[in-house]
Amino acid sequence: MGPEIVPTPPQRTRFVLTDTSHAGNVGAAARAIKVMGFGDLVLVRPRFADVLSREETVAMASGAADVLARARIVATLADALDGVTFACATAMTPRDFGPPTRAPRDALPALAAGSDRVAFVFGGERFGLANDDVYRCHLCLSIPTAPGYGSLNLAQAVQIVAYEWRQALGGFDVASPVAEPAAADQRAVQQLLAHWREVLVDVGYLDPASPKKLLPRLNRLLQRARPTLQEVHILRGIARAVQRALPPRRGQG
Amino acid sequence: MGPEIVPTPPQRTRFVLTDTSHAGNVGAAARAIKVMGFGDLVLVRPRFADVLSREETVAMASGAADVLARARIVATLADALDGVTFACATAMTPRDFGPPTRAPRDALPALAAGSDRVAFVFGGERFGLANDDVYRCHLCLSIPTAPGYGSLNLAQAVQIVAYEWRQALGGFDVASPVAEPAAADQRAVQQLLAHWREVLVDVGYLDPASPKKLLPRLNRLLQRARPTLQEVHILRGIARAVQRALPPRRGQG
Numbered sequence: 001m002g003p004e005i006v007p008t009p010p011q012r013t014r015f016v017l018t019d020t021s022h023a024g025n026v027g028a029a030a031r032a033i034k035v036m037g038f039g040d041l042v043l044v045r046p047r048f049a050d051v052l053s054r055e056e057t058v059a060m061a062s063g064a065a066d067v068l069a070r071a072r073i074v075a076t077l078a079d080a081l082d083g084v085t086f087a088c089a090t091a092m093t094p095r096d097f098g099p100p101t102r103a104p105r106d107a108l109p110a111l112a113a114g115s116d117r118v119a120f121v122f123g124g125e126r127f128g129l130a131n132d133d134v135y136r137c138h139l140c141l142s143i144p145t146a147p148g149y150g151s152l153n154l155a156q157a158v159q160i161v162a163y164e165w166r167q168a169l170g171g172f173d174v175a176s177p178v179a180e181p182a183a184a185d186q187r188a189v190q191q192l193l194a195h196w197r198e199v200l201v202d203v204g205y206l207d208p209a210s211p212k213k214l215l216p217r218l219n220r221l222l223q224r225a226r227p228t229l230q231e232v233h234i235l236r237g238i239a240r241a242v243q244r245a246l247p248p249r250r251g252q253g
Numbered sequence: 254m255g256p257e258i259v260p261t262p263p264q265r266t267r268f269v270l271t272d273t274s275h276a277g278n279v280g281a282a283a284r285a286i287k288v289m290g291f292g293d294l295v296l297v298r299p300r301f302a303d304v305l306s307r308e309e310t311v312a313m314a315s316g317a318a319d320v321l322a323r324a325r326i327v328a329t330l331a332d333a334l335d336g337v338t339f340a341c342a343t344a345m346t347p348r349d350f351g352p353p354t355r356a357p358r359d360a361l362p363a364l365a366a367g368s369d370r371v372a373f374v375f376g377g378e379r380f381g382l383a384n385d386d387v388y389r390c391h392l393c394l395s396i397p398t399a400p401g402y403g404s405l406n407l408a409q410a411v412q413i414v415a416y417e418w419r420q421a422l423g424g425f426d427v428a429s430p431v432a433e434p435a436a437a438d439q440r441a442v443q444q445l446l447a448h449w450r451e452v453l454v455d456v457g458y459l460d461p462a463s464p465k466k467l468l469p470r471l472n473r474l475l476q477r478a479r480p481t482l483q484e485v486h487i488l489r490g491i492a493r494a495v496q497r498a499l500p501p502r503r504g505q506g
Contacts, residue, residue: 032409037399063404103427105420143416144425146290151316152412156285159409160416163396167358172397174356 012117013165015158016080018044018133019124023051027060028155029122030071034064036162037172041071042080049073060155077121077133086116089137090157091129092150098131101140104161108168111139120161125154183226192232192239193219199239202246265370266418268411269333271297271386272377276304280313281408282375283324287317289415290425294324295333302326313408330374330386339369342390343410344382345403351384354393357417364392365421373414378407434481441485442475445492452492455499 015033020026020043030041043051051057052068061068074080081087088111089099111118121137123129134140143152143160152160166172184192197215200206206214227235268286273279273296283294296304304310305321314321327333334340341364342352364371374390376382387393396405396413405413419425437445450468453459459467480488 028406028409031404031406034402035398035405035409060406062406063402101427103424142427144419144427145288146425149287149316151284152288153281153284153313153315153408155406156281156288156409156412159405159412163413166397171356172399174354174395174397 013038014040014042014080014084014117014119015162016042016044016077016119016121017046017124017154017158018077018080018121018129019046019127020051020154021047021125022154023048023054023056024060025125025154026051027057027062027064027068029158030057030061030064030067032155032159033162034067036159036166038162038166039067039070041067043071043073044077044080045075046073077136080121081119081136084117084119086111086114086139087119087121087137088161089121089129089134089140090142090161091123091134091140092142092145092152093128095131095134095140098134099137099139101142103144104141104164107139107141108164112165112168112170118165120158120165122154122158122161181228181230184229184232188229188232189222189227192227192235193222195236195239199242202243266291267293267295267333267337267370267372268415269295269297269330269372269374270299270377270407270411271330271333271374271382272299272380273304273407274300274378275407276301276307276309277313278378278407279304280310280315280317280321282411283310283314283317283320285408285412286415287320289412289419291415291419292320292323294320296324296326297330297333298328299326330389333374334372334389337370337372339364339367339392340372340374340390341414342374342382342387342393343395343414344376344387344393345395345398345405346381348384348387348393351387352390352392354395356397357394357414360392360394361417361421365418365423371418373411373418375407375411375414434483436479437482437485441482442480445480445485445488446472446475448489448492452495455496 015029015038017026017029026043026046033039033041048054052071052073057068058065088107091098091101120141121129121133123133141161143157145152193215196218197206200214201208268282268291270279270282279296279299286292286294301307305324305326310321311318341360344351344354373394374382374386376386394414396410398405446468449471450459453467454461
């Protein structure tokens, strides 16, 4: 065994593509699973025996060449499921006598909470999974799509299932942004509002004898904007600058 | 206005791709949004002015030619956001002074519950979104990916966001399988077990004087399998067939 490249033990999760006809889809699928932290890819009966090294495959795999390098090609789904304890078929149309059909988001959390070694099995671009292959699976996953146009590209179906499985396993963190500055406290916001009330009177926009709903409206805007302390300082700086720029009022100087 | 092809009012949701360089990605994105029931696609500054009619675009769009036919090409993100009240950038790396960064699954349900006209904005394959474009957005969506390999293909990022947004809006039904037959009730299962207990004694597999844990084990297996009534009938039919096939026991005939 070489060093592990993916963060999840590969024996927990396997992606199986049967009867693929487009090399680009194999590469895109490799990238799709790697980006979600998986790395075990098995192909059953691909159209091209050299699919793992084709130019189109490698181009679509982008930085997932290591997944292609470790991928295996086997003759039957039974071979591909060696070591797997729970197999999920993916199919748009449920089959008579097939396993129950569930949406990934409904079914995967319970599966993730267990300790099964799970395979996700995808059919070819043209005909989907063969019935006999569906029968080998414990569950059928169906990605909910628009009525009348449910035609997901193979690599994109792989992407959604890999994403949902990763989410079910606990997910990755979103790249943490620069710490978002805290909102100013209510006292600072109310002082800001009081300051601007002065300015609005000074500039003749607010008549203290008939204030109408101007202050409540500004208050609501500020509550919604939830300014930071720095932003409060900026708005007060503007208020001061306006006041300084005004001509001296009668009775003031 | 012509007849609507997609089930969601297009004014509620728009997908905006800026600076795309690969025609295939535009086609794949059109398919990705259509499969989730959306249809409003706007391109900003695509590399090829004729991208909507290129062979690669049309091939990757598959059945989503109607989305391409209605797509628009504009010069700036501001043009693309005409009529939009809430814009979500998508970016792997948060920007200083940019909007807050959230995972789609965290952020989208609240947005779906409101009435905003929402745009999802994606950057080009090479450099992602420009800072100035991120600043025009209210929120930055980041799809959680594997540490060290966060490189999602553009069309697959579009697919995940379209999927999450559809899920947040309430989702589509999974193609309903043939109604799954109900599990048999406990009485039928216990009668089955009692019947097989007879058979096991008859064939000499169970010693009534020293039954050990055989029946509890079989009971547990049946509880786990949750057989349907039809399956119970089959298993009882087998039990009867075994009993009939046995030689008459002494003292019985």
